[in-house]
Amino acid sequence: MKTFSEQLNEMCPNQSRGDTASAGNNTFDSVTEVSKKAMMSPNSDIFDDFLLEALRVAFIFPANFILSVVGVLTNIFNMLVQMRLGLKSSMAIGIFALSMTDLVVTFLQLVISVCYVLDKIYPDYGIDFWAVGVFVFSWARYMFFFVSGWITTTISIERCFCVVSPFQVRTIFTKKRCVAAILFIYAVHFSLIVPIYAVQKLIWTSTSSCEDNQTATSVFTFTIVFTEEFIDVQVILNNVYAIALSVTSQCIIIVCTIWMIYSLKSSARVRVDENQAILTKPNFTVLSERERRMVKVVLGLVILLTSCNIPRYAIICVYYFLPGMNAGSYKNLSDFLWDISDLLSVINCSSNFFVYLLLNVNFKKTLATLFN
Secondary structure, three states: OOOHHHHHHHHOOOOOOOOOOOOOOOOEEOHHHHHHHHOOOOOOOOOOHHHHHHHHHHHHHHHHHHHHHHHHHHHHHHHHHHHHHOOOOHHHHHHHHHHHHHHHHHHHHHHHHHHHHHHHHOOOOOEOHHHHHHHHHHHHHHHHHHHHHHHHHHHHHHHHHHHHOOOOHHHHOOHHHHHHHHHHHHHHHHHHHHHHHHOEEEEEEEEEEEEOOOEEEEEEEEEEEEEOOHHHHHHHHHHHHHHHHHHHHHHHHHHHHHHHHHHHHHHHHOOEOOOOOEOOOOOOOOOOHHHHHHHHHHHHHHHHHHHHHHHHHHHHHHHHHOOOOOOOOOHHHHHHHHHHHHHHHHHHHHHHHHHHHHHOHHHHHHHHHHOO
């Protein structure tokens, strides 16, 4: 999750809108005024504004737009295939919920990309498209991305139980319990993200300008403003939600990944005769071919998620250890790093389709039937 100053800079990179206090509500400050309060340290960016904008226009935006479109389409295919196969197990329900959540993430990113384009095409329009887009969709995108990570964690835990207790796994991980777990994950993340909307507000702001030093005109812009509690709420949200919960999820995934890799290697060393009699340690659990395929699918999902999360954790470390980063220094560097982090989250939510396609034979066959 971005720091307070980064969120403000993202919503008003040119600081051309919302330069006055919000009309009709003295408890709110305008975007630019709150931004000035939050960034008092000197700016010592590694590269200038022009380079940042060039990178966004030439690389970040096209990549986000293309990947978002791909993600929307592939996750729809994922859901259709899972429905065709039948939601008969907790594993199937988990994968379906993961695809549905990833669909929302990629769709929200697509809408944010559209807002970015509209803001560039109509910079002087009465609506601050970029601010509105970030306020309405960006925080929700973060929430659904973290939900996606926890659903992946739940799926990986189930596969580990399949290895450890293959005869009890179906009684432990029932369909009802899987649905309840997914709903609980959604409820927790939703309850944590709601306060951030309570300290932000979309209103019409008025900016006065004079023509020929005689006639004063007022220009109204629909944009975002913040309460003074925004900083405190975001700090709490960063520490509890975006860092603590996310790191906990990632640690569980790492443990499950190590265990699944070990089980695959151990199972591969087991030799079974024509009557399926185990010729090695009698108490060792042998994975069937189908179970080994499912473990490989889940392993692919968690490796993909971990690979896309590593840069975000690295950015968080940079914010804690690089002097002045949290206070607004290195603004362009910070914006670019978060752009890369957001791009990797879209890559993650768009790529699960290819994991299923490469590692799941039934998925590939069922997908082919959709086009026949």
